[in-house]
Amino acid sequence: MNIDIFxxxxxxxxxxxxxxxxxxxxxxxxxVLFLILVFCNVAGLLLLLGPEFFSFMLIIVYVGxxxxxxxxxxxxxxxxxxxxNISFSSLWPIGILTFVILLSxxxxxxxxxxxxxxQGKELFFISWANENSNLTNIKVIGKVLYxxxxxxxxxxGLILLVAxxxxxxxxxxxxxxxxxxxxALQLARTAPNxxxxxxxxxxx
Amino acid sequence: xxxQLNCTNISSLLFLVSLLGIFLNQKNILVMLMSLxxxxxxxxxxxxxxxxxxxxxxxxxxxxxxxxxxAAESSIGLAILVIYYRIRSTITVELMNxxxx
Numbered sequence: 001m002n003i004d005i006f007x008x009x010x011x012x013x014x015x016x017x018x019x020x021x022x023x024x025x026x027x028x029x030x031x032v033l034f035l036i037l038v039f040c041n042v043a044g045l046l047l048l049l050g051p052e053f054f055s056f057m058l059i060i061v062y063v064g065x066x067x068x069x070x071x072x073x074x075x076x077x078x079x080x081x082x083x084x085n086i087s088f089s090s091l092w093p094i095g096i097l098t099f100v101i102l103l104s105x106x107x108x109x110x111x112x113x114x115x116x117x118x119q120g121k122e123l124f125f126i127s128w129a130n131e132n133s134n135l136t137n138i139k140v141i142g143k144v145l146y147x148x149x150x151x152x153x154x155x156x157g158l159i160l161l162v163a164x165x166x167x168x169x170x171x172x173x174x175x176x177x178x179x180x181x182x183x184a185l186q187l188a189r190t191a192p193n194x195x196x197x198x199x200x201x202x203x204x
Numbered sequence: 205x206x207x208q209l210n211c212t213n214i215s216s217l218l219f220l221v222s223l224l225g226i227f228l229n230q231k232n233i234l235v236m237l238m239s240l241x242x243x244x245x246x247x248x249x250x251x252x253x254x255x256x257x258x259x260x261x262x263x264x265x266x267x268x269x270x271x272x273x274x275a276a277e278s279s280i281g282l283a284i285l286v287i288y289y290r291i292r293s294t295i296t297v298e299l300m301n302x303x304x305x
Contacts, residue, residue, distance in 0.1 A: 008210065012210070016218065019221045019222065022235070022242065023221065023224060023239055031234070038218075038245070042245055045214070049252070049253060051252055054267060054268075057268075062245065066241060066274070070234070073234070073285060076286070091228075095226075098227065099224055102219075102220055106216050144261050156269060162276070163280055167279050170283040171287065173290075
């Protein structure tokens with residue numbers, strides 16, 4: 001068995017199982033940990049496919065930023081697991097219907113599109129002279145992103161800036177009932193205002 | 205190397221699983237946000253695979269944009285979640301009726 005195909009199936013099966021665990025588990029911390037596993041498996045799939053820059057980018061952004069953010073919020077919120085048994089029978093049919101429609105689309109793609117004929121056993125001839133002078137993934141992306149799509153790149157930066165400012169504005173709240181250190185008052189204290197001498201025993 | 209069927213299957217199955225997670229999960233909104241992240245991930249994986257298959261770099265550029273939007277979205281969603289928890293001290297989806305919509 002080819003090692004590529006084996007690794008592909010391994011990563012994909014692990015990704016699907018972990019995604020099922022994410023939506024199935026009740027403990028949110030475990031869900032976040034399985035989410036990290038999903039991200040790592042998809043990054044492995046991408047590494048098998050070729051675009052190595054995107055694979056590592058996925059690990060850096062999703063695992064390093066988003067999953068850690070989720071973990072932070074889960075730890076901060078102190079969620080009590082109380083089971084409220086309000087019947088969600090109104091949402092079951094919509095979910096099942098959408099799922100069945102998309103699943104039937106997915107299975108009909110087997111027959112209608114005749115994708116199975118792609119599975120031929122062609123030999124690959126790699127010319128190493130060409131491979132050696134190939135551009136790498138990150139070079140290609142840089143050459144396209146910074147020239148043709150520079151406006152999109154700037155808009156991306158703007159989106160991130162707006163998100164950052166929005167999050168800071170949303171979560172910042174000043175409490176008024178808490179005693180805090182006031183630097184200006186401390187610095188304004190001088191010795192003659194504070195210290196006073198009391199004469200205890202006055203001799204007559 | 206890998207067949208087209210397999211990669212599109214993986215991406216669409218991941219999308220379906222996260223869709224089920226959004227619809228069927230009623231306990232806390234955190235898992236719904238995680239499913240949303242997985243949807244973004246599957247779509248971006250699909251785009252990257254298509255860009256490799258069609259030998260076109262624009263799919264990967266789009267995937268980069270999706271990555272940016274996903275990061276911004278998750279941070280803002282979690283911030284709103286934190287504020288909601290501060291007000292109501294619960295994040296159960298069924299009890300979200302502040303707006304009476």
